Each structure stands twice: as structure tokens, then as C-alpha cells.
Amino acid sequence: MVATSQNPSKIRIENLGVSYGPDPALRSLSMDIPRNEVFGIIGPAQSGKTTLLKTLNRTIDLVPEASVKGSVYIDDEAVVDAPEPVPAKSLTRHGLRDVCGYRRRIGMVAPLPVGLPMTIYDNVAFAPRQAGVKERGQLDEIVERCLTQAALWDEVKDRLTTLGTKLSGGQQQRLTIARALSHEPEVLCLDEFSIAIDPVTTMRIEDVLRELQSEMTIILVTNLVQQARRLARQTAFILNGELVELDDTEAIFSGEANDPRTNEFVSGIFG
Amino acid sequence: MFQETQHVKRKKRAERTAQGVFLGMTLCMVLPLIAVVGFLIYKASPVLSIDFIMDAPERGMRAGGIWPAFWGTVCLVFFSVIIAAPVGVLAAVYLHEYAPENWFTRMVNLAVFNLAGVPSIVHALFGLGAFVLFAGLGKSILAASLTLAIMTFPVIIESTKESLAAVPRSFREACWNVGATRWQTIRGVVLPNSTSGILTGIILEVCRAAGETAPIMFTGAVFFKAVQGGDVFAYGPMDQCMALSMHLHTISTQVPGVPEAIPFATAVVLLGTVLVVNATAIVLRVIIRTRKKW
Numbered sequence: 349m350v351a352t353s354q355n356p357s358k359i360r361i362e363n364l365g366v367s368y369g370p371d372p373a374l375r376s377l378s379m380d381i382p383r384n385e386v387f388g389i390i391g392p393a394q395s396g397k398t399t400l401l402k403t404l405n406r407t408i409d410l411v412p413e414a415s416v417k418g419s420v421y422i423d424d425e426a427v428v429d430a431p432e433p434v435p436a437k438s439l440t441r442h443g444l445r446d447v448c449g450y451r452r453r454i455g456m457v458a459p460l461p462v463g464l465p466m467t468i469y470d471n472v473a474f475a476p477r478q479a480g481v482k483e484r485g486q487l488d489e490i491v492e493r494c495l496t497q498a499a500l501w502d503e504v505k506d507r508l509t510t511l512g513t514k515l516s517g518g519q520q521q522r523l524t525i526a527r528a529l530s531h532e533p534e535v536l537c538l539d540e541f542s543i544a545i546d547p548v549t550t551m552r553i554e555d556v557l558r559e560l561q562s563e564m565t566i567i568l569v570t571n572l573v574q575q576a577r578r579l580a581r582q583t584a585f586i587l588n589g590e591l592v593e594l595d596d597t598e599a600i601f602s603g604e605a606n607d608p609r610t611n612e613f614v615s616g617i618f619g
Numbered sequence: 620m621f622q623e624t625q626h627v628k629r630k631k632r633a634e635r636t637a638q639g640v641f642l643g644m645t646l647c648m649v650l651p652l653i654a655v656v657g658f659l660i661y662k663a664s665p666v667l668s669i670d671f672i673m674d675a676p677e678r679g680m681r682a683g684g685i686w687p688a689f690w691g692t693v694c695l696v697f698f699s700v701i702i703a704a705p706v707g708v709l710a711a712v713y714l715h716e717y718a719p720e721n722w723f724t725r726m727v728n729l730a731v732f733n734l735a736g737v738p739s740i741v742h743a744l745f746g747l748g749a750f751v752l753f754a755g756l757g758k759s760i761l762a763a764s765l766t767l768a769i770m771t772f773p774v775i776i777e778s779t780k781e782s783l784a785a786v787p788r789s790f791r792e793a794c795w796n797v798g799a800t801r802w803q804t805i806r807g808v809v810l811p812n813s814t815s816g817i818l819t820g821i822i823l824e825v826c827r828a829a830g831e832t833a834p835i836m837f838t839g840a841v842f843f844k845a846v847q848g849g850d851v852f853a854y855g856p857m858d859q860c861m862a863l864s865m866h867l868h869t870i871s872t873q874v875p876g877v878p879e880a881i882p883f884a885t886a887v888v889l890l891g892t893v894l895v896v897n898a899t900a901i902v903l904r905v906i907i908r909t910r911k912k913w
Contacts, residue, residue, distance in 0.1 A: 405796060407792065407795050407796060410795060412719065412720045413720075437719070448798045448799065448800050449798060450798075451795065451796065451797070451798035452797065452798035454796075455796075456796040456797075458789065458792065458793070458796075460789065462789045462790065462792075462793040464790060464793055464794070464808055465790065465808070465811075465812055466808075474794070474797060474799075474807065475797035475798060475799070478797070478798065478799045478800075478803045478807070479798065524793070527793070527797060528796070528797070530797070531797055531798060
């Protein structure tokens with residue numbers, strides 16, 4: 349059952365299947381992700397959550413053995429359009445061509461913080477620079493805005509030239525978020541962003557996400573079901589590469605979801 | 620009260636034994652090296668001086684210095700590095716960062732791996748056939764350097780690939796996620812963080828090339844060439860040249876009546892050159908490591 353939303357959907361996924369070699373990671377997944385709110389995706393390990401995000405930002409192209417079938421649309425623009433399975437690396441021939449430009453429309457935060465081995469400033473300025481922004485003033489502005497949005501500015505504003513890799517884990521994760529925001533994405537994907545950081549930092553980032561959702565669509569993949577409950581208006585439960593249930597978050601967590609597996613998962617019986 | 624049981628005693632004994640064995644093996648390796656170098660320097664001491672390096676040989680190699688051979692080796696190694704290093708490093712970047720996983724890539728990787736193990740005399744024959752005769756370069760520094768380059772560049776490829784592999788994949792993924800192209804990723808993150816390893820690999824190969832005799836014997840090195848001591852413009856790329864390794868070989872086996880100290884001193888100069896280059900590699904490594912960023 350697909351819950352209706354007052355917003356038109358930002359992302360439309362139709363019959364998406366992804367396999368790594370002979371092993372399917374996603375099997376014919378269809379869902380709509382609403383605009384400008386937090387959309388939660390929950391599911392146990394190996395259920396295909398990360399694969400879904402990789403397909404969304406088309407870094408799946410860089411996985412040599414992956415093949416993709418189905419469609420993904422963002423604002424009705426085809427990101428993936430493959431009626432028959434095609435190798436992920438040749439996806440550019442099926443759908444949009446400027447993959448690198450497209451990836452800047454999606455912000456991606458990985459489970460483990462990745463501070464690039466360069467200064468804090470350069471970490472955030474990396475994407476704008478690659479996209480062609482050269483003017484110092486403009487870069488300064490982007491760096492300050494993104495670090496502020498990621499709730500890191502006050503801690504690092506006096507040492508922007510120290511290495512990003514020297515920050516603590518929680519700070520590096522916020523740095524990663526700042527970097528993901530630096531190319532002004534329309535969609536922000538967070539892949540289990542809190543598994544390597546402390547609860548206080550997690551709460552701070554959750555506050556950040558609540559503020560950001562007015563500006564962008566946020567996809568929150570999480571293993572912590574309560575985190576989805578706190579943030580997401582709608583939540584999808586994925587199991588073994590299939591969509592088990594998608595509904596308003598409260599309905600998913602009420603214990604009276606349509607599918608018994610959902611109730612078992614959110615109440616901690618398995619997963 | 621803590622009592623030393625039988626088990627704890629045995630553990631301590633094993634610990635001491637293990638440490639002793641490892642130390643012994645280390646000494647086994649270091650002592651011969653010190654002995655050899657010490658012996659060489661002792662035997663060479665009568666003639667060893669800066670003039671020995673800077674002077675031309677006299678009286679049919681029986682007196683004077685080794686400048687033409689020393690400078691010949693420097694030229695050979697210099698040309699071989701400027702040929703082999705760019706080709707090797709760029710090929711390695713392609714093989715590690717771009718090449719699709721297919722039979723062709725696997726074949727190339729296998730070929731490179733095996734090429735690194737080909738004996739130098741085989742490279743010498745290849746150089747003779749390909750560069751001296753077929754390409755018509757004649758016996759020249761260029762032909763010899765190309766032969767040395769062919770010999771060194773599989774090893775440069777292997778060491779470069781290893782340095783590239785040492786850069787975590789998560790860095791690359793972070794770059795791809797923000798829309799960097801492969802080349803932007805390589806230039807912005809991968810290469811800056813693998814330079815130290817790449818340079819070390821190249822310099823170690825330089826040392827190997829400096830000591831090789833076989834590949835240059837057929838392709839460019841000669842027994843004697845009249846060169847003024849200290850003349851740095853003695854050789855052009857199409858000239859033949861003398862070389863330290865070859866010089867050492869000939870004066871030890873072909874020329875009667877060479878004073879004993881001269882071959883030893885030649886060996887010390889060859890060894891010293893290699894050590895100086897190696898030391899440069901270590902210093903570079905230290906400098907770049909202190910800037911290491913994760």
C-alpha cells in the first residue's frame with residue numbers, strides 16, 4: 349500500500365532490479381519518494397538499502413559486476429531507464445549522459461565518516477572546485493554555509509587549514525555532511541550515518557536534518573528503527589531486495605502494519 | 620599472591636627464544652653486509668679519493684680514475700628513468716584505476732608481472748635486436764637506456780600499482796559521490812597520496828639499473844672511450860659510453876696488471892652511488908610521510 353502524500357513525489361522508482369553477478373540485491377522495487385521531507389528506509393543488513401542509494405546517485409556505474417533493470421525518475425527525468433537488464437557500467441547509454449553533473453544533484457553520506465586527506469576547507473570546497481567554482485570569496489561563502497548547516501562551523505572555524513582526517517569521528521561525519529551539501533543537492537541520502545558516532549552527535553545531526561528537510565528531499569537509510577520513527581514522515585521497509593511495506597511512519601511503527609514481517613522487525617523480533 | 624606457574628614460565632621461555640631467533644636472523648643479514656662493505660673500503664683505500672671519481676683512466680686502466688665510467692652510468696640511468704618512469708607510472712594508473720576487468724586486462728597484468736621476472740641478459744638480447752639493429756640506433760646511450768627502461772618499467776608498474784592500491788577505496792567513493800570524474804579523483808586524491816610510494820619504487824629501480832651489466836654490454840657500453848676527467852658533456856645520446864658495472868667487469872677479468880685497489884675502488888664508487896640514490900629515496904619518503912594525511 350502506498351500512502352498518499354500532499355507533495356508530488358520527487359523520486360519515482362519503478363520495477364528496479366539490481367544484481368551483482370548472479371546475486372540479486374534488489375528485486376523489482378517500486379516506490380515514490382515525496383519531495384522535501386525525510387523519507388526513512390529500514391531493513392536488516394543485506395536487504396539492498398545501500399544498493400538502492402548507489403543506484404539513485406548512479407555510483408552503481410562504478411561497480412564492475414553490477415547489472416541494472418527498471419527505471420528511476422527524479423522530477424520526471426529518467427536517471428535509470430532500462431527495460432531489460434544492462435551492465436551498470438554501460439548505463440550511460442540508457443538514460444542521462446552527464447553522470448558526474450547528475451551526481452552533484454544528490455548528496456551522499458556513507459556509514460563510516462570519510463574525511464578526505466586534505467584540509468577541512470578543501471574537503472568542503474572540493475566539489476564546488478571540481479564543478480568549476482574558482483573565486484575565493486564564493487568558495488569561502490560555500491564553506492561557511494555548509495559547515496554551518498552541518499553544525500560544525502563553530503568547532504572548526506578557527507582551524508579550517510587543519511587536516512579533515514584529524515577530526516574526531518563525529519566531527520568527520522559532520523564534515524562529510526558538509527561536503528555532501530557543498531554542491532547544493534536536491535536530494536540528500538544518508539546511509540546509516542550514525543553507526544560510527546556518539547549519541548550526542550547523532551542528535552545534533554538529526555536536528556540538522558529536521559531543518560534541512562524544508563529545502564531538500566532527505567532519504568534516511570537506517571538500522572536504528574527509532575531513528576526513522578523520530579525523523580521520517582514516511583518509511584519503507586525493505587527485506588531481501590523487496591519492498592515489504594511503505595506507509596506513514598506511525599503506521600509502520602504502530603504494531604499494526606499490514607505485513608506481519610514489518611511488525612516483527614520494528615518490534616525487534618528479527619533483524 | 621601471584622605465583623609463576625609452569626605455564627607462565629614456559630610462555631616466558633618461548634618469548635625469549637623467539638626474540639633471540641629473530642635477532643639472530645637480523646644479525647645474519649646485517650653482518651655480511653657490513654663485512655663486505657668494510658672489506659671493499661679497506662681494499663680500495665689506497666686509491667679512493669674524489670680525484671679517483673673525477674679523473675680519466677690512464678695507462679690502459681692501470682692508473683688514474685674512472686670518470687668516463689661514472690658519468691656513463693649516470694647518463695644511462697638518467698635517460699632510462701626519464702623514459703621508464705612516465706610510461707610505467709601512467710600505465711599503472713590506467714591498469715589500476717581505469718582498466719575494465721576483462722581478459723585483456725588480466726593478460727596485460729600477467730605479462731607485466733612476468734616481464735618483471737625476466738633475466739636481464741634476455742632484455743639485453745631483446746635490446747640488441749630491437750633498438751641496436753632493428754631501430755637502427757646502433758650501440759648508443761639511447762639504445763642502452765631504452766633497454767634498461769624496458770627492463771625496469773614492469774617493476775615500476777608493479778610498485779606504482781601497489782601504492783595506488785594503498786589509497787583507501789572510500790576516498791575514491793567520496794569523490795565520485797560529489798560528482799568528480801575519474802581523472803579529477805585521481806588527480807585530486809589518489810596521486811597526491813601515493814606519490815611517496817611511487818617515487819620510492821622508481822628510485823629503487825634506478826639503483827637496480829645502475830648496477831646492471833648485461834643489458835648495456837650489447838647495446839651501448841664500451842670498454843674504453845677517451846673522455847676528459849670531469850667533462851659532463853662527454854656523451855651525447857647517440858654516443859657509446861663507458862659504465863661502472865662494465866668497467867668493473869673488464870678491469871677485473873680482461874686487463875692484466877691492474878693494481879688491486881682500482882677494481883675495489885670502482886666497486887665502492889658503484890655501491891656508493893647506489894647508496895646515495897637510496898638515501899635520497901629514504902629522505903623523500905620521510906619528508907612525504909610527515910605530510911601523510913590519514
